[in-house]
Amino acid sequence: MTQEEILEVDILICGAGVVGLAIAMTLAKKYSVAVIEQHSGPARETSSHNSGVIHAGIYYETGSLKHRLCQEGNSRMYEWCDSHSVDAIQSGKLIVAFDDSELDQLQEVYQQGIKNTVRDFEQITIQQIHDLEPELNVVGALWSPWTGVVDAYNLAKSYERAALEANAFIAYQHKLTNVDKLGSQFVSTLIDTNQQISTVKSDVLVNCGGLMADKIANIVGYDLSGDEKKGLPVLQQSINRGRYYDIIDPDICRLISRPIYPLPDHQAGGLGVHLTTDTNGGLHLGPSMEWMNDDESPNYLNELDEFWLAAFLDAGARFLPQLKKEHLAPGQVGYRPKIQKEGEGLTDFLIWEDEGYVHLGGIESPGLTASLPIADQVMSLIS
Ligand SMILES: Cc1cc2nc3c(=O)[nH]c(=O)nc-3n(C[C@H](O)[C@H](O)[C@H](O)COP(=O)(O)OP(=O)(O)OC[C@H]3O[C@@H](n4cnc5c(N)ncnc54)[C@H](O)[C@@H]3O)c2cc1C
Secondary structure, eight states, X not given: OOTTOEEEEEEEEEOOSXXXXXXHHHHTTTSOEEEEOSSSSSOOSGGGSSOOEEOOSOSSOXXXXXXXXXXXXXXXXXXXXXXXXXXXXXXXXXXEESSGGGHHHHHHHHHHHHHTTOTTOEEEOHHHHHHHOTTOOOSEEEEETTOEEEOHHHHHHXXXXXXXXXXXXXXXXXXXXXXXXXXXXXXXXEEETTOOEEEEEEEEEEEOOGGGXXXXXXXXXXXXXXXXXXTBOOOOOEEEEEEEEEEOOHHHHTTOOSOEEOOOBGGGTBSOSEEEEOTTSOEEEEOOOEEOOTTOOOOOOOOOOHHHXXXXXXXXXXXXXXXXXXXXEEEEEEEEEESSOTTSOOOOOEEEEETTEEEEEOOOTTTTXXXXXXXXXXXXXXX
């Protein structure tokens, strides 16, 4: 886009991660849609730095958006991947207790999964655990056969293709820097990598800015601390880093066939350092749960660090006692955008509409799994 150009569309979506692109392809069936993204292609941030697990909806509060959209997203994800040539494997997943002291909490997770009507979720016997994962030495496990893994980057590419086929316009290397309201229209200012300024006018502005969603809301003019009396939710996000270490010994990788999770630690900010398989036969340990200070910004480099190497070795040896330091190397790093604050319990996704402005906040896990139903939710909010 150039300075002279003023693009006018029904809907402007800021952010081309999986969520922004899923929304773009869905809304473009009915409206004129433009997507702007600061990077040179889709899914350069959280959407390509995650565990790639197709979740089944076990942990979340019953009836919450995370629960409902994840559960619906689970079956739709397999169908989508099948019909759009995206690699996905319905591997199933185990949640395990390493010793007797963890059995009560394992039971709580089981009860939550049953309450959430997670498909075919069950407690299995030691023999069944052994049949599924012979190398695991645990005292109990839950089995979720509909959990799986997906190639997250190619999922985003498939959404991008579908959005373009539905005539959405996508402008990469364009960063949203300012938003004014002119009557009922949004006038958004963008800057490209050559410092060229351009303008988009839209009736609706959908904020899928991921880690930057709160900063974008601030640009639009919202007070991030919220105001219950005015129906304004808290928009402020905290960021929680999740780093991974990869298992680089192919013989060790072959020992495990599916994601294996410890008990969750929601207050720490995640589901616990787990073993995740990927669609290419890789095996990864992670993600860590590290609350970031307000002045820190995401850094996607994960340099070898003796502290983290030792921590991941400890976490990994619980699953695979034969694991050694030389089997591990730093992997990817992802960043969770959270409405939840450090020390608080799990919070829900925030999908909120206000006079044509649609805010997607706290879209952490299971946002990948839930991306298709999230798009439908946005469609119903603006229709
Ligand atoms: C460690 C980790 C593990 C996870 N594991 C899983 C999992 O196993 N299963 C699962 O279902 N989910 C998982 N998730 C969650 C999932 O990855 C996210 O919910 C999902 O990727 C969010 O997608 P998004 O499009 O909202 O955000 P993003 O992918 O972050 O996209 C936001 C986009 O907005 C762009 N943007 C921001 N500001 C501007 C601006 N001013 N102008 C233009 N563009 C802008 C950014 O560049 C970015 O591309 C995990 C997340 C993390 C961090």
